[in-house]
Amino acid sequence: MRTFVAAADLGQFQGAADDLAVTQQAVSKRIASLEKELGVRLFTRTARGAQLTIDGQAFLPHARRLLATAERAVAAVRPGHRALRVDLPGRRFSPARMLRDFRATRPGTELDVVTLADANAAIAAIDAGTIDASIRAVSVPPRRLPAGIRHIRALDEPEQLMTGPRHPLAGEKQVTPAQLRGHRIWMPILPAGSEWADYFDAVVQAFGLRIEQTHPDFGTEPLHDVIADSAEIATFVPEQMQILWPDGHDLRRINIRDPALLYPNALIWREDNPHPALAALRDYIAAAPPAFPRNEPSWLPPFAFS
Secondary structure (H helix, E strand, O other): OHHHHHHHHHOOHHHHHHHHOOOHHHHHHHHHHHHHHHOOOOEEEEOOEEEEOHHHHHHHHHHHHHHHHHHHHHHOOOOOOOOEEEEOOOOOOHHHHHHHHHHHHOOOOOEEEEOOOOHHHHHHHHHHOOOOEEEEOOOOOHHHOOOOEEEEEEEEEEEEEEEOOOOOOOOOOEEOHHHHOOOEEEOOOOOOOOHHHHHHHHHHHHHOOEEEOOOOOOOHHHHHHHHHHOOOEEEEEEOOOOOOOOHHHOOEEEEEOOOEEEEEEEEEEEOOOOOHHHHHHHHHHHHOOOOOOOOOOEEOOHHHHO
């Protein structure tokens, strides 16, 4: 197909051969093979070169589109040429907003956003080269990371308490972690071994809170249904997470302060990845101002400092 388009553009088999760095005989054989497969003549050979037949003229625009599609398909999976492929924990979380803000500063940057199971899956995919980066918490000790995997802190995001209107803390403007002791906090979406489970295990150990995972996980909306109807159960949500709920739920999002419970999102990548947009993303994140004021009391899990 590429040989046919080159010959049509140049009007010569020899010109196509020079352009494709093959012999004229190879061009003739390729064109003959294509004509045999299609069952039509594509060129009329003349003293001046090769002229498209009516069938050749009809075939040419389709051939161009097929070649363009093939090139886009190759570019979609070729490191350094394809879009920067970044794993995010979800489209409603703050890492997605950070990535959107990055692209707004570089409008021509092509991004391919995926969502893997957890940070462990993301790190394995980065190590294998199937994705370029991830923005998640890294709870794995550095000595257990694959060689060449690097990460920097990207966004320390405060957690909020979400309650229904009948919860004892529903009327509070903000609460401290100490005030949460003894209250039932339901977090069913904490897969064992994930960065989220490691984070909330650290919260429990640091503040003596009661976090339950006794119910099955049916997703975010059923969780909000339970919280809205309960006078006892609350949950944690990231401060910047975008959430919509029915008007009748009257859910409350309450800031946690003194200290704020910060969730340490990090940018993760492999140091030998040559993708040009990856370096730009690293620079953008390194220069970003802190999401939470450094002069206010805050808490981070121990793994955030490793």
